[in-house]
Amino acid sequence: MANAPVQRMSQLMAKTLRDDPADAEVLSHKLLVRAGYVRRTAAGIWSWLPLGKKVLSNVERIVREEMDAIGAQEVSLPALLPREPYEATGRWEEYGAELFRLKDRKGGDYLLGPTHEEIFTLLVKDQCTSYKDLPVILYQIQTKFRDEARPRAGILRGREFLMKDSYSFDLEDEGLAHSYALHRQAYQRIFERLGLDYRICAATAGAMGGSKSEEFLAPAEAGEDTFADCPNCDFAANTEAVSYVLKPVDGSAVPAAEEIPTPDTPTIETLAASLGVPASATLKNLLVKVDGEIVAVGVPGDREVDMGKVEAHFAPATVEMVTETDFAGRADLVRGYVGPQGLEKVGYIADPRVAPGTAWITGANKEGLHAKNVVAGRDFEVDAYVDVVVVQDGDPCPKCGTGLTLDRAIEIGHIFQLGRKYADALKLDVLGQNGKPSRVTMGSYGIGVSRAVAALAEQTADEKGLCWSAEVAPADVHVVAAGKALQTELALEVSDKLAAAGLRVLVDDRAGVSPGVKFTDSELIGVPKILVAGRRAGEGVLELKDRRTGEREELTVDEAIARLSA
Amino acid sequence: MANAPVQRMSQLMAKTLRDDPADAEVLSHKLLVRAGYVRRTAAGIWSWLPLGKKVLSNVERIVREEMDAIGAQEVSLPALLPREPYEATGRWEEYGAELFRLKDRKGGDYLLGPTHEEIFTLLVKDQCTSYKDLPVILYQIQTKFRDEARPRAGILRGREFLMKDSYSFDLEDEGLAHSYALHRQAYQRIFERLGLDYRICAATAGAMGGSKSEEFLAPAEAGEDTFADCPNCDFAANTEAVSYVLKPVDGSAVPAAEEIPTPDTPTIETLAASLGVPASATLKNLLVKVDGEIVAVGVPGDREVDMGKVEAHFAPATVEMVTETDFAGRADLVRGYVGPQGLEKVGYIADPRVAPGTAWITGANKEGLHAKNVVAGRDFEVDAYVDVVVVQDGDPCPKCGTGLTLDRAIEIGHIFQLGRKYADALKLDVLGQNGKPSRVTMGSYGIGVSRAVAALAEQTADEKGLCWSAEVAPADVHVVAAGKALQTELALEVSDKLAAAGLRVLVDDRAGVSPGVKFTDSELIGVPKILVAGRRAGEGVLELKDRRTGEREELTVDEAIARLSA
Structure with missing residues (x-):
C-alpha cells in the first residue's frame, strides 16, 4: 500500500470552534x-x-x-428492504414508529434496515442446504436507520449510524454457544485495541427474543444505560438483569394476621406515617393485565416496580396497567386496599424480597382496612417469584452479596443467542447428517461503529480536547509550524520524511494563524504525538510533545523520525 | 497490516450455479x-x-x-436527507418518481440521496468563509438510492448502489477547469488500474445543469448508453452531444418555389412515394410547445427528431408535443401541411442539414398542397440552427467528417462543470481577496463503484466465466486440491506459505466434490492464477494455470511461491 500523502491543515476542511455548539449536552458531541x-x-x-x-x-x-480473524465472512446487504420478511417475523409491526417505512414508485412497501436478522436468514436459506454448509458467520459494516423518538447526544444516538452486525448459523446449541464465544472474544480484542474501558454485562434479551445475551458497556457520564457493578467480584449487569436471591425466613413466631382500621391512607407514605412504621414494612400490590387477565405484583412498599422486568417476565404476552373500568363488578378487588391474602381469582407474582416467612402490613381487601402480620406462604401463596423492582445503589450483588454500585454507560456492543426464533418464522432448515431437515439456530451480534467513536471521545478526552489512542487517531503525528517561514520549511521537510517512513502526518502549515491558536487546535484535535517546529527550528531542532502526558523533549529531525517510526 | 487468512472454499458462502438465473438478460448478471x-x-x-x-x-x-492522490478529502455524508435543500434547488420536484421520499415519525419530509450536490454545498457554506479556504475537493464512497422505473441488468442498474461522488469548490472558472482536469486524470488512472476499456465522451449536461461535461463509457453489449465513435480520429461522444456542422450551399440556381397538389399523402413516406423522390428531399416540420408557445422544428424527412436534444436546447423551459386542441383557431397551422415559408407567428428552429441554400419539398400550409424548391434563407428564415436529429451509423464525425460508428456502452463515470447553479440556489459565497462576497463555482464528479464491477465482469469474462484483473480479483491465487488426501494436504500447505508471503489465497479444499467440478468452478470464479495440487502432488509438484491464457506449467512448491509472489 502506498504511503498516505501528508495532510496539510491549510487545505484541510476542519474548521475548529472555540465555543461549544449551543445544542450540545454531552462531551463527545461538544468536542467532535x-x-x-x-x-x-x-x-x-x-x-x-x-x-x-x-x-x-x-x-x-x-x-x-x-x-476476519474468527473466520467471519464479510458481505454487504442492502439498506432498503422489502416488507415481506419483516412481516413474516412480526417485526414490521413490532418496531412501531422506530422503523423508517416508505413506498416505491409502484406502491410496494419497503423499510430502511434497523437490523438484518430476516435478510441474513433468507440469504442462508438460499445458500446453505446441508449440514456441511454450517457453521457460518456472516458480517457487514453498514449504515443503519432507526427513527429515534429523541435523537440526542450527537452521534451517540443518531437516526442514521454505522454498525457492524453479524449473524451466526449453527445446527446445534453447542455450535451456537461456540459462535457466541468466538464473538465474545473478538469483541474483547476489538474494544481493547480501540482503547475503550468496558464491562461485559448480563442483559435481558429485550425485543430481539432468544436466550443468552450480554452487553458491552463503556462507562461514561453521557451514557444512556445504567448498569449495576459489583465493587467486590466480577459481576456486572444491565439493571434489568439484576436478580435478588430468594432467602426464605422462619415466620412461625409471627402472630396471626389481624385487620387494622387505616382511614385516610391512600398512599404507602401516608399508611407508613400513620402506623409509625417504615415503608419497607408494607407490601405494595400493583395490578396489571397480562393479555387481558388481571395479575397482582407484590413488592416491598419502599421499592418501585420496573415495568421492563414485568414485561420481560410475561413476554411474549402484552402487559398493561389496570384502569378504573377493570374494577367494575370485581368485589374482590378493592382499590387501594388490595392484599394477596384475599385474592382468589387473580394470579400473584412477588419480588424475592417477599420471601416465604416474611411478614407484612398490606391491604385487607376492604375499604379503609389494612392487615398486619400477613405472612408469605402462611396467609397467601405466591405463584412465582420474579425480581421486578428497580435496582438501587447498594442492593446486594447476586453473586457475592456486596452492595452494588450503579453507573452510567454507553452500549457499544451486544451479543445474543437468538436460538430458532427467526429460523422458525422463515423456515430455515438444512439437511442434517441423518438426511432429515434440521432447523438452524442463530446468534446475532452488533457493534455500534460510529457510536464507538463517540464513546472513545467521551472516555479519552481531557479538559484540552480529544485525545485518541494510536490506532484510531486521524494521524500518527501532528506537526505544528509555529509560524515563521523557516519553521514552516522545517515542518514540511520533517512531514515529508515522516510520511516516507510510513507515518500518517497532519501538518499545521497555516499562514496568518498565531502559534497559540495552532497549539490549542492541536490539543483539541487530539493526535497522540505533536511535533513542533518552533524556537530552535533554525538549528534543526524540534519539540516532541505527548498529547496525553504533556511530556516534552527536544529532538533533531533524524531523532524525531527514529523515535516516531519506532 | 496483517496478512489475510487463507479462505477455504469448504467454509466459504459462495454457492456456484451451473445454469443461468431465469431472469438474467446480460452476461455480468448471469455470471456474477x-x-x-x-x-x-x-x-x-x-x-x-x-x-x-x-x-x-x-x-x-x-x-x-x-x-486521495489529487488531494481530495474523504468525508461521509448521510443517505437520509431533509427535504429543504432539495426544495431550494427545485430537485425535490424535478426528480419525479425516481426519488425515494419518506416521512419521519413527526411527519417531516425526507429523501434517500440520489446525489449530494445540495448537502455538500451547505457543508462548504458552513466550513469555508474565505477565499483562503478554497479550492477544496470533497468525496465520499456511499450507498445511493434511485427508484428506477425498470431496474434491470443485475447490478448494472440497481435501485440501491455504491457510488463515489465528489464535488469541487473554486472561486474562479480557471480553478474549476483545474479541478475538472484533476478529476479527469484521476478517472483515467482509476479505470486503467481497474483494467477497464473505456472512452471519454462529450456529453450534454442533462438534468444536472451546468456547462462542460464528459462521460466515461465502457463499451459493452449490455450497455444502456449509445455513443458515437469515430474510427478515424479521437472523437467520441454521447449521441445527444453529436452535432452536424452547418455547411451553407449555393441555392441561387434553384427555381422559384411552386405549389404542387399532393392528395392522400398523410406521411413523409406516402409523399415521397407519390412524387418519386427520396424522403431526404423532403422537409419535416414538427410542432412542439415550449413553455406553452408553439415552435416548429425542421429536419430532413428521412431523419427522426431526438426529443432529448430539443429539450436540452430549450432547458430550463419545458417542451411538450402539440395536441389537436392547439390547432383550434390557428388558420396558419394546417395539420399535415406545415411549411416554414408561411409561418409568421411561430418560431422556427432547424437541423444544420437544413443549411442556407438547401432546397426542399415541404408543406404549403394549405390542405392537400405541398411546395417544392423551397430554399432555406430565401423562402424562409431559421431562427436557430440546432442539431436535433437522432444520430445514425455513418453520420459524419464533427471533427474529421469520417462516418461515425454507433456502439453500446456502460456509463462508468461522469464529470461535470456545474458552475454556480447550486451555489446560487443555496447562496454559497466566500469573502474574496477584495473583501467582498464572491459566489463559488462547483464541479460534480461520479463513479459507479458497484456498476464498475459489473462493467469489468462484462468486458473481461470469457465463455468459461469471470476473469478478473489482478488488482480487483477476490484473491491473488486460487489453489485447487484435486481431491485425494495427499493433494489436499499439499494444497493447504502451499496456501499457508503463499498467505505468509502476503498473497490473498482462496483454496478449494472441499471434500466430496469432483476435480472436474472444482476446475469448472475455478474458471467460473475467475481468480487470475489457479494452482492445482493434482497428479504429481506426491512429488510435491503443482500445476500453475493462467486463467486468461490457459497457459500451464509444472512447479515445485518453492518455485510456485517465488513465481506468484514476484
Whole structure:
C-alpha cells in the first residue's frame, strides 16, 4: 500500500470552534463538533468531516480485522428492504414508529434496515442446504436507520449510524454457544485495541427474543444505560438483569394476621406515617393485565416496580396497567386496599424480597382496612417469584452479596443467542447428517461503529480536547509550524520524511494563524504525538510533545523520525 | 497490516450455479450470480456475497487511493436527507418518481440521496468563509438510492448502489477547469488500474445543469448508453452531444418555389412515394410547445427528431408535443401541411442539414398542397440552427467528417462543470481577496463503484466465466486440491506459505466434490492464477494455470511461491 500523502491543515476542511455548539449536552458531541470531526445535517443525522471520517475508518478496519480473524465472512446487504420478511417475523409491526417505512414508485412497501436478522436468514436459506454448509458467520459494516423518538447526544444516538452486525448459523446449541464465544472474544480484542474501558454485562434479551445475551458497556457520564457493578467480584449487569436471591425466613413466631382500621391512607407514605412504621414494612400490590387477565405484583412498599422486568417476565404476552373500568363488578378487588391474602381469582407474582416467612402490613381487601402480620406462604401463596423492582445503589450483588454500585454507560456492543426464533418464522432448515431437515439456530451480534467513536471521545478526552489512542487517531503525528517561514520549511521537510517512513502526518502549515491558536487546535484535535517546529527550528531542532502526558523533549529531525517510526 | 487468512472454499458462502438465473438478460448478471458473487434481495436491490464484497472493496480502494492522490478529502455524508435543500434547488420536484421520499415519525419530509450536490454545498457554506479556504475537493464512497422505473441488468442498474461522488469548490472558472482536469486524470488512472476499456465522451449536461461535461463509457453489449465513435480520429461522444456542422450551399440556381397538389399523402413516406423522390428531399416540420408557445422544428424527412436534444436546447423551459386542441383557431397551422415559408407567428428552429441554400419539398400550409424548391434563407428564415436529429451509423464525425460508428456502452463515470447553479440556489459565497462576497463555482464528479464491477465482469469474462484483473480479483491465487488426501494436504500447505508471503489465497479444499467440478468452478470464479495440487502432488509438484491464457506449467512448491509472489 502506498504511503498516505501528508495532510496539510491549510487545505484541510476542519474548521475548529472555540465555543461549544449551543445544542450540545454531552462531551463527545461538544468536542467532535468543536474539533471539526462531525457536523449536524438534520436531527440525529450527521456528516463526518475528513478528520472524523479517518477515525471512523480506523475503527472500521479494527472491527474488520478481528471479525476476519474468527473466520467471519464479510458481505454487504442492502439498506432498503422489502416488507415481506419483516412481516413474516412480526417485526414490521413490532418496531412501531422506530422503523423508517416508505413506498416505491409502484406502491410496494419497503423499510430502511434497523437490523438484518430476516435478510441474513433468507440469504442462508438460499445458500446453505446441508449440514456441511454450517457453521457460518456472516458480517457487514453498514449504515443503519432507526427513527429515534429523541435523537440526542450527537452521534451517540443518531437516526442514521454505522454498525457492524453479524449473524451466526449453527445446527446445534453447542455450535451456537461456540459462535457466541468466538464473538465474545473478538469483541474483547476489538474494544481493547480501540482503547475503550468496558464491562461485559448480563442483559435481558429485550425485543430481539432468544436466550443468552450480554452487553458491552463503556462507562461514561453521557451514557444512556445504567448498569449495576459489583465493587467486590466480577459481576456486572444491565439493571434489568439484576436478580435478588430468594432467602426464605422462619415466620412461625409471627402472630396471626389481624385487620387494622387505616382511614385516610391512600398512599404507602401516608399508611407508613400513620402506623409509625417504615415503608419497607408494607407490601405494595400493583395490578396489571397480562393479555387481558388481571395479575397482582407484590413488592416491598419502599421499592418501585420496573415495568421492563414485568414485561420481560410475561413476554411474549402484552402487559398493561389496570384502569378504573377493570374494577367494575370485581368485589374482590378493592382499590387501594388490595392484599394477596384475599385474592382468589387473580394470579400473584412477588419480588424475592417477599420471601416465604416474611411478614407484612398490606391491604385487607376492604375499604379503609389494612392487615398486619400477613405472612408469605402462611396467609397467601405466591405463584412465582420474579425480581421486578428497580435496582438501587447498594442492593446486594447476586453473586457475592456486596452492595452494588450503579453507573452510567454507553452500549457499544451486544451479543445474543437468538436460538430458532427467526429460523422458525422463515423456515430455515438444512439437511442434517441423518438426511432429515434440521432447523438452524442463530446468534446475532452488533457493534455500534460510529457510536464507538463517540464513546472513545467521551472516555479519552481531557479538559484540552480529544485525545485518541494510536490506532484510531486521524494521524500518527501532528506537526505544528509555529509560524515563521523557516519553521514552516522545517515542518514540511520533517512531514515529508515522516510520511516516507510510513507515518500518517497532519501538518499545521497555516499562514496568518498565531502559534497559540495552532497549539490549542492541536490539543483539541487530539493526535497522540505533536511535533513542533518552533524556537530552535533554525538549528534543526524540534519539540516532541505527548498529547496525553504533556511530556516534552527536544529532538533533531533524524531523532524525531527514529523515535516516531519506532 | 496483517496478512489475510487463507479462505477455504469448504467454509466459504459462495454457492456456484451451473445454469443461468431465469431472469438474467446480460452476461455480468448471469455470471456474477452463477459464480456466487451477488444475490437479488428485491427488484433492483442486491446483496454482495463474500467474493463479490471482496471485488467491490478492491474497486473502492483503488478509487480512494486515486482520489486521495489529487488531494481530495474523504468525508461521509448521510443517505437520509431533509427535504429543504432539495426544495431550494427545485430537485425535490424535478426528480419525479425516481426519488425515494419518506416521512419521519413527526411527519417531516425526507429523501434517500440520489446525489449530494445540495448537502455538500451547505457543508462548504458552513466550513469555508474565505477565499483562503478554497479550492477544496470533497468525496465520499456511499450507498445511493434511485427508484428506477425498470431496474434491470443485475447490478448494472440497481435501485440501491455504491457510488463515489465528489464535488469541487473554486472561486474562479480557471480553478474549476483545474479541478475538472484533476478529476479527469484521476478517472483515467482509476479505470486503467481497474483494467477497464473505456472512452471519454462529450456529453450534454442533462438534468444536472451546468456547462462542460464528459462521460466515461465502457463499451459493452449490455450497455444502456449509445455513443458515437469515430474510427478515424479521437472523437467520441454521447449521441445527444453529436452535432452536424452547418455547411451553407449555393441555392441561387434553384427555381422559384411552386405549389404542387399532393392528395392522400398523410406521411413523409406516402409523399415521397407519390412524387418519386427520396424522403431526404423532403422537409419535416414538427410542432412542439415550449413553455406553452408553439415552435416548429425542421429536419430532413428521412431523419427522426431526438426529443432529448430539443429539450436540452430549450432547458430550463419545458417542451411538450402539440395536441389537436392547439390547432383550434390557428388558420396558419394546417395539420399535415406545415411549411416554414408561411409561418409568421411561430418560431422556427432547424437541423444544420437544413443549411442556407438547401432546397426542399415541404408543406404549403394549405390542405392537400405541398411546395417544392423551397430554399432555406430565401423562402424562409431559421431562427436557430440546432442539431436535433437522432444520430445514425455513418453520420459524419464533427471533427474529421469520417462516418461515425454507433456502439453500446456502460456509463462508468461522469464529470461535470456545474458552475454556480447550486451555489446560487443555496447562496454559497466566500469573502474574496477584495473583501467582498464572491459566489463559488462547483464541479460534480461520479463513479459507479458497484456498476464498475459489473462493467469489468462484462468486458473481461470469457465463455468459461469471470476473469478478473489482478488488482480487483477476490484473491491473488486460487489453489485447487484435486481431491485425494495427499493433494489436499499439499494444497493447504502451499496456501499457508503463499498467505505468509502476503498473497490473498482462496483454496478449494472441499471434500466430496469432483476435480472436474472444482476446475469448472475455478474458471467460473475467475481468480487470475489457479494452482492445482493434482497428479504429481506426491512429488510435491503443482500445476500453475493462467486463467486468461490457459497457459500451464509444472512447479515445485518453492518455485510456485517465488513465481506468484514476484
